[in-house]
Amino acid sequence: MLAPHAFRALGARRVLASQARAFWNVSLPVLKSPGGAHITKYHIVKPYKDGVDYDDFLISLxxxxxxxxxxxxxxxxLRYLKVVTDQEGRGEAFKAFxxxxxxxxxxxxxVFITTDELLAIMWKNGYSDAERNxxxxxxxxxxKFHYPELSVMFDIPEEETYKFCMRTRMEDSHIGELDHSKxxxxxxxxxxxxxFGTGLFIFKTFPFFNYYFGVKVFGTSMWCWTMWxxxxxxxxxxxxRNxxxxxxxxxxxxxxxxDKxxxxxxxxxxDAKCVEYLKTFKDxxxxxxxAYRKALVVKMKEDLTERASKQLQAIASFEAGMGSAMQDLVVREAASSFKEKFPTDKGMQDKAFAAAVKALSGATVEAAEDPVAAHFMAAFGSLQGVDLTTSKADAKGSLAERVAFAQQSKEKEFQETFMVTAKEAEEVRSLASKAKSGQDYDFSKLxxxxxxxxxxxxxxxxxxxGYALPDSMGPKPIAATSDSTANSYVDKVNAQLEAAALKLRDARLKAFVQAF
Incomplete structure (x- = not known):
């Protein structure tokens, strides 16, 4: 009697073991459930689930x-239902589901039907090939299409789809899951x-079945059985579960x-390619x-050209702005001098009155008769032949002196912006003298x-x-690793990089201070 049961149990274990993942002969029970396999009363193996019993729907109803x-x-x-409800105009049904x-x-x-069963039902009910496809x-x-899905998909009450799914499962003698608590x-x-009560009532008249045996022995045994x-x-x-x-x-x-x-x-x-890489490492x-040296020189050339071009553009823009500002200054200063002179000059006032009367009479007013034109022509004439860079500059003097003051201010601004000043040159020479070491320079002394x-x-x-030189060679220090042996090599490389950077800095500063 035990042989068939043992054979079925071993067969169930083999089925589950074939579904489990195996790696290096290690069995992983990832597809099992708490308690392993469960053999129903029909001797059919089902996965064990806590709180679930199995029974034939046709028999248990x-x-x-x-x-x-x-x-x-x-x-x-949901994606399929969205398409169906949009075509049929049942947007509210989709939102509710x-x-x-x-x-x-x-x-x-x-309570479901499978895809094949649904396709067969649709064929029997005359659905088109496109709908079935x-x-x-x-x-x-x-x-597995459960009854709520069928209800919303075909717009049928859930009660009807539930009955249909249950009937389909019963006709298939389906052994399904039942709630154990129910x-x-x-x-x-x-x-x-x-x-205990029935036994005590029946055996109370038997010999030796007294109070002690009935209550103490039989009752205690029943209590132990219940607790067990x-x-x-x-x-x-x-x-x-554990x-x-x-x-x-x-x-x-x-x-x-x-995975690790x-x-x-x-x-x-x-790793096998390392030897191949080492063979061509030197070349x-x-x-x-x-190639790096060539690229570095090309980059320096491009940077120098770009810096010089930008500086020349800045100089041209400054000169253009200075010329337009000078023209505007001449006009404003001439107008300002006229405003200052006209209220106090009686002759200019008489000329202005006479020119106005003549203009009202319809006669032509000559430029010499117009005090405004005459004043501006005289002011512009006073600037001819004057060297604004060397003439006397006064912000409140004559027109020529005012323009000379503005011109010389712009010249000074130009020199400070685009030329090396004497103060800067003197400061460079002073710092260079502190770093002087014989015929050479040692900037580490500074x-x-x-x-x-x-x-x-x-x-x-x-x-x-507009001159440019690289401030560094480009490579950055290498970060430390977790290997102490490798760290010693990394420290040596970083030390060499630092020494090369200092050498480049000294050469750059030496060429700079020697220019002064």
């Missing part, structure tokens, strides 16, 4: 509230103590370890260094503030004259 339910995610069905399934669609797990190409063959037999403790049943349920449930959780944790740890091993192996996938390095000031003068003076 379960009520709706006896069925086990679950939460179903329906993103694929979307709101219902926003947190998952709660349905009875075994839309279902076939959208949903996989193992998709179908289990109630009154475990009541049954036990009913057995209750505790067995609790302990078995807790043990199965075993399942431990198995899941182990499976996750094993899979994480496998594979990731580590990928790091060494190209490649020489080629790249020569204090930090003096060296910083010399660098600032270098930048500002080169910016004035």
């Amino acid at each position: 379960p009520e709706r509230d006896h069925l086990a339910s679950f939460t179903k995610e329906v993103p694929l069905f 979307l709101e219902r399934s926003k947190s998952g669609l709660v349905v009875e797990s075994d 839309a279902i076939q190409f959208t949903f996989p063959s193992d998709y 179908v289990k037999r109630e009154g475990l403790i009541r049954d036990h103590w009913l057995i 049943h209750v505790l067995n349920r609790f302990i078995a449930k807790t043990t199965r 075993e399942y959780m431990a198995a899941q944790k182990t499976a996750q740890e094993v899979m994480d370890g496998e 091993i594979v990731e580590s192996m990928r790091r060494f996938a190209n 490649d390095s020489e080629e790249k260094i020569s 204090p930090a503030e003096a060296l910083q000031r010399l660098e600032a003068l270098y930048s500002s003076i080169n910016a004035k004259v």
